[in-house]
Amino acid sequence: MMSLPRSEFPLLAASPRLVYLDSAATTQKPRVVLDAIRDFYENDNANPHRGAYELSVRATRRYHDARARVAAFLGVRDSDCLIFTRGTTESLNLVASSWGRANVGAGDEIVVTAAEHHANFVPWQQLALERTARLRICELEADGSIDLDRLRTLLGSRTRVVAFPYVSNVLGTIAPVREIVDLAHGVGAIAVCDGAQAAPHLSVCVDDLGVDFFAASGHKMLGPTGIGVLVGRRYLLDAMPPFMTGGDMIEFVEDDHSTWNRLPHKFEAGTPNAAGAVGLAAAADLLQRIGMDAVRTHERGLVNAAYQRLAAIEGVRIYGPAPEHRSGVLSFNVGDVHPHDLATILDSYHVCIRAGHHCAQPLMRRLGVSATARASFYVYNDDADVDALVNGVMAAREMFSRVGA
Ligand code: PLP
Numbered sequence: 001m002m003s004l005p006r007s008e009f010p011l012l013a014a015s016p017r018l019v020y021l022d023s024a025a026t027t028q029k030p031r032v033v034l035d036a037i038r039d040f041y042e043n044d045n046a047n048p049h050r051g052a053y054e055l056s057v058r059a060t061r062r063y064h065d066a067r068a069r070v071a072a073f074l075g076v077r078d079s080d081c082l083i084f085t086r087g088t089t090e091s092l093n094l095v096a097s098s099w100g101r102a103n104v105g106a107g108d109e110i111v112v113t114a115a116e117h118h119a120n121f122v123p124w125q126q127l128a129l130e131r132t133a134r135l136r137i138c139e140l141e142a143d144g145s146i147d148l149d150r151l152r153t154l155l156g157s158r159t160r161v162v163a164f165p166y167v168s169n170v171l172g173t174i175a176p177v178r179e180i181v182d183l184a185h186g187v188g189a190i191a192v193c194d195g196a197q198a199a200p201h202l203s204v205c206v207d208d209l210g211v212d213f214f215a216a217s218g219h220k221m222l223g224p225t226g227i228g229v230l231v232g233r234r235y236l237l238d239a240m241p242p243f244m245t246g247g248d249m250i251e252f253v254e255d256d257h258s259t260w261n262r263l264p265h266k267f268e269a270g271t272p273n274a275a276g277a278v279g280l281a282a283a284a285d286l287l288q289r290i291g292m293d294a295v296r297t298h299e300r301g302l303v304n305a306a307y308q309r310l311a312a313i314e315g316v317r318i319y320g321p322a323p324e325h326r327s328g329v330l331s332f333n334v335g336d337v338h339p340h341d342l343a344t345i346l347d348s349y350h351v352c353i354r355a356g357h358h359c360a361q362p363l364m365r366r367l368g369v370s371a372t373a374r375a376s377f378y379v380y381n382d383d384a385d386v387d388a389l390v391n392g393v394m395a396a397r398e399m400f401s402r403v404g405a
Contacts, residue, residue: 003298003382004290010034012380019351019388024169024197024329024376026219033222036282040275048274049248049265063274066281067264073284074216075205076231080263083237084277087228088196089119091215092163094230094243094267095192096123099213100161101131102241108133109158111151111189113175114140114366115168118359120194120215124163133160140366143321144171148179159189166198170358170374171320172303172329174202181210190236196220200378201299201327203292206231218276222379223283227276230267237263244269295379299328302377302386306330309390315397319367328377331358334393337400339373345399346392353389 006012009028012020020028046056048063071079085091100123104110110124114137128135136154141147146164155162162184167174177193184191190212198204200221206214213236218227232240242249242260246269251259260266287295300323307323307330310316315335320326334342339355346353354374357364364370375389 004030004379006380008032009380015350017350019349019385021375021377021381021385021389022352022354023200023378023381024220024374025354026225027200027222027378028380029224030222030283030286032286033224033279033282037224037275037279040278045275047271049272059274063272063277066274066277069281070229070277070284071231073288074199074214074229074231075207077207078234081232081234081237083230083232083264083267084272085215085228085230085267086226086273087217087219088117088194088215089217091213091228091230092120092192092194093123095213095215095232096127098240098243098267099190099236100124100127102239104128104131104133104160106132107158108160109136109154109156110134110161110163111136111138111154111159112163113138113146113151113165114362115144115146115165115171115173116163116360116362117165117169117194117196118361119196120163120165120192121362124161134158137362138164140173140363143325144168144173144319145321145325146173146175146180148176148183151180152183155183155187155189157187159184159187161192162189163192163194165194165196166204167195167201167327167329168320168360168363169197169329170331170360170363170372172197172326172331173321174198174325174327177209177211185210197327197329200287201292202296212236218280218283221280221283222286223280224276227273227280234263237267242266242269246270248272290379296327298379299377300324302381302383303328303330305383306375306377306386306389309386310393313390313394313397316393319372329374330376331372331374333369333372334397335400337396339371341400342373342393342396345396346389349388349392349395351385351388351392 343355
């Protein structure tokens with residue numbers, strides 16, 4: 001595919017010089033998504049599920065329709081098993097808190113990888129501390145990949161959970177999901193997949209992956225902030241206690257106890273983010289129209305070009321696997337230039353990259369750095385953006401070598 005025209009993205013259209021290379025943090029929003037949100041508020045806004053009047057029925061219908069479209073995009077046949085949350089962080093906390101507290105006890109083991117975003121690390125660490133369970137960390141190979149033999153050695157009869165990122169937000173490494181799921185199921189553990197960096201960039205069919213839980217964020221896939229998904233297996237969700245309690249998630253509230261609504265409502269306490277869901281569905285539709293294979297091919301071209309050209313600059317160190325084994329994420333350092341300084345200099349060239357630990361401090365420790373620079377590509381980026389990145393990095397290197405001289 002060609003890149004999507006910048007004119008489809010009001011923020012990019014309004015800033016023709018801006019080179020946005022921070023889509024792994026959040027993506028820019030296309031007009032179709034903004035229009036869908038506005039259309040919901042202008043034409044169908046009411047509190048879903050609450051009213052008997054026609055307008056509320058319309059709002060409810062749009063919310064349900066959004067769920068069905070997002071489920072179709074993610075390859076989830078039973079859309080009742082797709083719960084709308086605020087995002088990946090909330091989804092993973094929901095699993096660790098609700099499933100975890102009910103199923104993990106003293107002496108049990110939880111396996112995570114060293115590539116985890118804090119959102120799929122800290123909830124499990126805290127659960128382990130609370131339950132006096134053991135958190136085991138699967139170390140990575142030199143290129144950042146997850147080695148299945150190494151993972152196998154960590155699994156046993158006490159393993160309850162294997163949590164892993166489908167795609168690393170730092171290294172872009174793509175995990176062998178089905179093999180990890182088989183290993184987890186082989187010891188009777190559940191497989192929890194952080195799909196935040198996968199759903200926007202790869203063709204994902206959650207049902208086919210075999211994972212027990214899958215989490216993703218709308219804002220990283222052209223959708224609005226404040227909306228994301230948790231997909232879970234029905235028998236697990238049915239058996240789990242609610243995460244939050246309140247309106248909408250109950251069946252009956254007696255004075256001394258309550259019973260719970262059916263899925264997905266049991267896990268959606270309070271007024272739902274219906275406009276967010278409508279916006280996310282519009283984003284999913286757009287990605288589906290483009291085709292996720294085309295999205296992947298486009299990103300591969302960009303990341304490959306950026307990788308080759310940055311690697312050729314003296315002093316540049318790129319972390320993670322070869323470009324063909326990664327999604328559209330490139331973490332790097334330039335000599336001993338601090339990534340924050342690098343990002344500031346690139347900003348003066350209107351190039352937006354991320355600098356920091358990327359919410360992955362355990363991984364940073366293993367890389368032996370406190371921070372990296374990170375460029376990430378998406379559907380609106382093109383070759384000119386790669387040129388701007390490379391030119392900016394060369395200018396920064398030049399600047400610092402003069403200062404150092
Ligand atoms: N997991 C990964 C791999 C991520 O990249 C991110 C966001 O950076 C998250 C989880 C958390 O997502 P959110 O902040 O949308 O909850």
